[in-house]
Amino acid sequence: MNKLKEPVYVTRPLLPDVNDLYLEIQEIIESKWITNHGQKHNLLESKLEKVLKVPNASVFNNGSIALLTALKTLDLPRGSDVITTPFTFAATPHCISWNGLKPVFCDIEADTMTINAEKIEKLITPNTSAILPVHVYGFPCDVEKIDEIAEKYGLKVIYDAAHAFSTEINGKPIGNFGDVTMFSFHATKLYNTIEGGCLTYNNNELKEKIYNLRNFGIKNEEEVVDIGINGKMNEFQASIGLLNLKLFKKEQMERLKIKNLYIEHLSGIENIRIPKMPKNVTDSCQYFPIVIEDHFPLTRDQIYDKLKKCNILTRKYFYPICSDYRPYTNLKSSSVANLPLANAVKHKVLCLPYYGDLNSEIIVEICDILKSFSKIPLKILAN
Ligand SMILES: Cc1ncc(COP(=O)(O)O)c(C=O)c1O
Structure with a gap:
């Protein structure tokens, strides 16, 4: 890389x-x-x-x-x-x-x-x-x-x-x-x-x-x-x-093309999930989140760090979640038992670079890097 x-x-x-x-x-x-x-x-x-x-x-x-x-x-x-x-x-x-x-x-x-x-x-x-x-x-x-x-x-x-x-x-x-x-x-x-x-x-x-x-x-x-x-x-x-x-619709069109390119290149990768916009909804094209499932060879944090070393700055959006913030940890509703899914997803989600003039070669490169991670044998990761 x-x-x-x-x-x-x-x-x-x-x-x-x-x-x-x-x-x-x-x-x-x-x-x-x-x-x-x-x-x-x-x-x-x-x-x-x-x-x-x-x-x-x-x-x-x-x-x-x-x-x-x-x-x-x-x-x-x-x-x-x-x-x-x-x-x-x-x-x-x-x-x-x-x-x-x-x-x-x-x-x-x-x-x-x-x-x-x-x-x-x-x-x-x-x-x-x-x-x-x-x-x-x-x-x-x-x-x-x-x-x-x-x-x-x-x-x-x-x-x-x-x-x-x-x-x-x-x-x-x-x-x-x-x-x-x-x-x-x-x-x-x-x-x-x-x-x-x-x-x-x-x-x-x-x-x-x-x-x-x-x-x-x-x-x-x-x-x-x-x-x-x-x-x-x-x-x-x-x-x-x-x-x-006057410009936002064109930006949305460009982002939709980028999203499709990401989907085309990421969809074959096992244990990377791309949350889907329901068919009856028009997409604001605000973010491109992916979910790194448990059986992927690298964790979300490892992927984040490795991409950062390549100068690709993703976001752990949202991590921590609001119930983890100091002013809220004492609330009864902040317990992990009350929020099992939010507490699981916060370790798995990663927002990839997403804006209208993002170069398509870079998108393919990001996808290729993720593909290469998916081929890392699990036992190597254990070391
Ligand atoms: C979900 C959400 N709510 C509220 C805000 C606050 O908006 P602002 O930054 O314009 O104050 C933001 C982002 O900035 C947000 O992402």
């Missing part, structure tokens, strides 16, 4: 043409309006409503503040429980905790690694106020079952769709499920505004509340009506967002 001259990263940000960006910035500078619900901010919101096919989209300076605000908007009783998944990024349980709520971890599905809807019901108590599922890697949660449970027990549902930009389930856009959905527009996401995010929701009555909460709770020059925060997206972020809206 030769070390590649340049590092191959797990992702690269989608970026607009510098001349197009220059024109956008020129307009901002001339307007002298650089933040606080500017023209580009407002235009981005209306364009996102069309692209995501949702009645309401409110943009934020990042996805975490958007998620914090979503939870605050729904007025969940302080100290109540929010059922969520441990197989997610730190922001998901942290936003629950920052709202004075308690995360309760629920195990995941083997195939899609999303929250196991069947197990949610067993975790519900009189103290449960909401469910916060994550469409991890763009795999949609079992939205029908989750909606059914929420209705039965009178719970709110906030979806974390940080990985699922533009995903549709049976033709229904993903931002239409639950009470509120959060999208992240961080640089590592398929569609980015450098840092950024948005909330989508069907209930028009939430619009004013979200607007106020995003701006310190200020309703007008003389009234502060809520304990808000500064969640405003500035005009520079919004202009990147407007330009990237």
Whole structure:
């Protein structure tokens, strides 16, 4: 295995043409309006409503503040429980905790690694106020079952769709499920505004509340009506967002080609599983995770280290899982007995490099390296 001259990263940000960006910035500078619900901010919101096919989209300076605000908007009783998944990024349980709520971890599905809807019901108590599922890697949660449970027990549902930009389930856009959905527009996401995010929701009555909460709770020059925060997206972020809206579909097409190439070259390898997007779902193309099963000659960590030595930088995404984080280890729901699948998968999953202009020769090289690992005799590994 030769070390590649340049590092191959797990992702690269989608970026607009510098001349197009220059024109956008020129307009901002001339307007002298650089933040606080500017023209580009407002235009981005209306364009996102069309692209995501949702009645309401409110943009934020990042996805975490958007998620914090979503939870605050729904007025969940302080100290109540929010059922969520441990197989997610730190922001998901942290936003629950920052709202004075308690995360309760629920195990995941083997195939899609999303929250196991069947197990949610067993975790519900009189103290449960909401469910916060994550469409991890763009795999949609079992939205029908989750909606059914929420209705039965009178719970709110906030979806974390940080990985699922533009995903549709049976033709229904993903931002239409639950009470509120959060999208992240961080640089590592398929569609980015450098840092950024948005909330989508069907209930028009939430619009004013979200607007106020995003701006310190200020309703007008003389009234502060809520304990808000500064969640405003500035005009520079919004202009990147407007330009990237024109580019993300092409990026998705390129990523789909890459995914197919990976599948073509990896599918014969025993004990490497490629989680499949269900047929009725449009793929956001956010990540390309593989699962290294127990009988593969090398462990996920050994593969990660060996690829790193070749300058191929994969991600153990998600390892550790949130129930392993110090603030959460004492929770009853963090026990391994409660989360057997999440605790097994965290040692097996690996996200491979995945972005539009990733060279196909490099993809084949990565697959060839993995193929060569699959031929290592198990007894050599034991030494
Ligand atoms: C699943 C998930 N939720 C929330 C976030 C937080 O979003 P942001 O980085 O925009 O604050 C991220 C990623 O960054 C994420 O991957």
